[in-house]
Amino acid sequence: MRWFVFMFLVPACVAHLNVYLSSAEVWRLLGLTAELFYVRDGQINYYALNFVVPVPATISELHFTWQSLARRPLPYTLHVDVVSHPEAMHQPTFNISSEGFVPIEPQTWKVDLPCTHTVAAEVDITISLNVSTGPSSTTLHFRRRKICLKDAPRPAVRVDSVPHAQTSADIFYAGAGCAGAALLAAAVAAAACRARARKLRRARSDEQDAHAFLPDSSCKSAASYTSYRRPTSLPASAAEERARDLQQRIAELTIQRCRVRLRSVAMEGTFGRVYRGTYADEDGREQEVLVKTVAEHASQVQVSLLLQEGCMLYGLRHERLLTVLGVSIEDQTAPFILYPWAASWRNLKQFLMSCRGASVGGAAGAAPPPPPLTTQHVVRMALHALDGLVYLHSQQVLHKDIAARNCIVDENLRVMIADNALSRDLFPADYHCLGDNENRPIKWLALEALQRRQFSPAADVWALGVLLWELTTLAHQPYAEVDPFEVSAYLRDGYRLQQPANCPDELFAVMAYCWAMSPDDRPTLTQLQIFLRDFHTQLTRFV
Known part of the structure; x- marks a missing residue:
């Protein structure tokens, strides 16, 4: 069965042609058995055109398929622009002329993306296609982000004799129906899965013991097949390995x-x-x-x-x-x-809210309120999350969504970091779209990640500071009074979260240190570990 990727958000415009990625190309790039249409039967898929498709280091050419539906060849012009890091890529070339006619039969054409291999960078590329359809014309812009490594990449490893797609930095949401994962001077990752999912036949029981x-x-x-999120500022060799x-x-x-x-x-x-x-x-x-x-x-x-x-x-x-x-x-x-899982484990955000007598919609059953948290508890829980983040960074992995909702805690207040799968759906108040069709944890993001989508270990440190603030406020919403669209300007002007009630000055100083404007001015994870351990030791002396 063949699958098609559609997502139309606006009324369709008539373009009198088809432009799409074949199922073989989608499989090669994204690991999906699907055809991705940018224009189908003259209808333009603006949703797909709005997103940048990541191109891993192991792929150096792109293939597009087109066909005129006007019963005659349609005149076209074609060109490509290297938007960023031109030093990392030679000028891309086509295997067809830059001017000509769209054929009436399906035809596939190719774009070569030759990296210089002198620098490592994510190169933004825009392929522009203008097609004349009589009195009007249609212009399509295909945006790609090519990973270029300083040294030539090694051939991709095949799994089950089927080529897999590798992904780059940010998630490619809608147009492709699949997403890529991040990396900069770095790397290739394994691919998103072969998912032909339609319907979950599940059996639900109203009773806890009904199986x-x-x-x-x-x-x-x-x-x-999986995709792997990679850091944007860590060594390429480690990420490739x-x-x-x-x-x-x-x-x-x-x-x-x-x-x-x-x-x-x-x-x-x-x-x-x-x-x-x-x-x-x-x-x-x-x-x-x-x-x-x-x-x-x-x-x-x-x-x-x-x-x-x-x-x-x-x-x-x-x-x-x-x-x-x-x-x-x-x-x-x-x-x-x-x-x-274990019976005593709970989502950390839900647990913190229960400490103040609140609950989160969707939880099954009502557990009795836990005992009040002390400053010692808060510092020890922060150290647990910090230890997990130290390990992640040692493995060249950036989390990018450190928050209470993405942690779990057991009955002994031991905290573990988890991934953010389904968090956008289960905690919708924590994610916002700023008109770019991507829900992001706006109020947890470092300023450079919010403005320029630049992620680094220092950006995770910023989010860790917000997590520490959540621990001390029992999961109150950060910047509750600030509109998500204003958060960037709010932070740029030097404003930060206020010191929570009953939060020691020493602990709030750590949070404020994590929110330094420049990433270089923020503490390292090792520095945070040293300070919080010393502070915890001081607290225990008085108990």
Whole structure:
């Protein structure tokens, strides 16, 4: 069955042609069995045209397919602009002339993107196509972001003899229906998955002890592929090495669906659901798991985001990280992601809100309020999150969404960092769109990440400061009085979050230090560890 990627947000304009990426090209770039149409039957997909498609270092040419629908060839002009970092790329070339006619039969043409390999950079490229359709003309701009490494990249590793796509910096949301993951002087990552997901046949029970097996009693495994979020300021060699290692272990992600059974809904959003359940291994041993999946009406974009973000921490092992246990992607069912779980674990944001007598919609059951948190508790929990972030950065991984909603806590107040899969849906008040069709955690982002989408370890440090503020305020909303559209100007003018009530001056000084305007002026994670450990030691002396 062939899949098509559509997402029309505005009334269609008549262009009298088709322009699209073939299923082979979409598979090569994004790992999807789909055709991505920019213009289909004359209707322009502005949604797809608005997003930058990442091109990994291992791919040096792009292929487009077009066809005139006017029963005659249509005149066109074609050119390409290197928008940024021209020193990293020679002038791109086409295998067709820059002026000519769009044929009446489908034809594929090619754009070569030759890197100089003298510098490492993300090169922004705009391919402009102007087609005359009689009295009017149609201009299409295809935006690409090519990863160029200083040295020539190594050939991509093939999995199951099928070429996989590699992804770059930011998420490619809508037009492609799949997303890429970040990297700058760096790197290639493994690819988004082959997801033909339509509908989740699930069995839900109103009782906690009512069990329901997921469908597919044949235990047939499905191959799965992941994308990996990479830092934008860490060594390319380390990122490449990790990408290769990820591909070698990719088969470990596959989970046989019949071994999982769902018990109850832990959280639910508009299109996402989080279940509690169990997973039985091949020896019959069962363990508690958390299952993230999407509803029947979820779009392909939401499916691909779940898979990309859910696999962000795959392959990492640390006591302060909650990493994925497995992934299942099978025909006719929605994909799901499994995480190891324990009965005493809770979402940190929900836990903090319960400490002040509040609750978050979607939680199953009402737990008794926990005892009040002391400053000692807050500092120790911050140290746990800090330890997890130190490990992530040591593995050349940026989280980019450090927040209480993306952490879990157990009954002993031990904190673990998790990925941000489904967070946009489960905590919609924490994400905002500033007119760019991308929901981002605006009030947790460092100024350079908010304004220029520049992510670095220092940007994670900024978010860690906001997390510390959440801990001391019991998960109050940061900048509650500031409109999301005004946050950038608010921060640029030097304003920051206010000191919470009952927050020691020493602790607030750490937060303010994390929010320094320049990334170079912010503390390193090691400096934060030293200070918070010393501060915690001082607190314990008086108890």
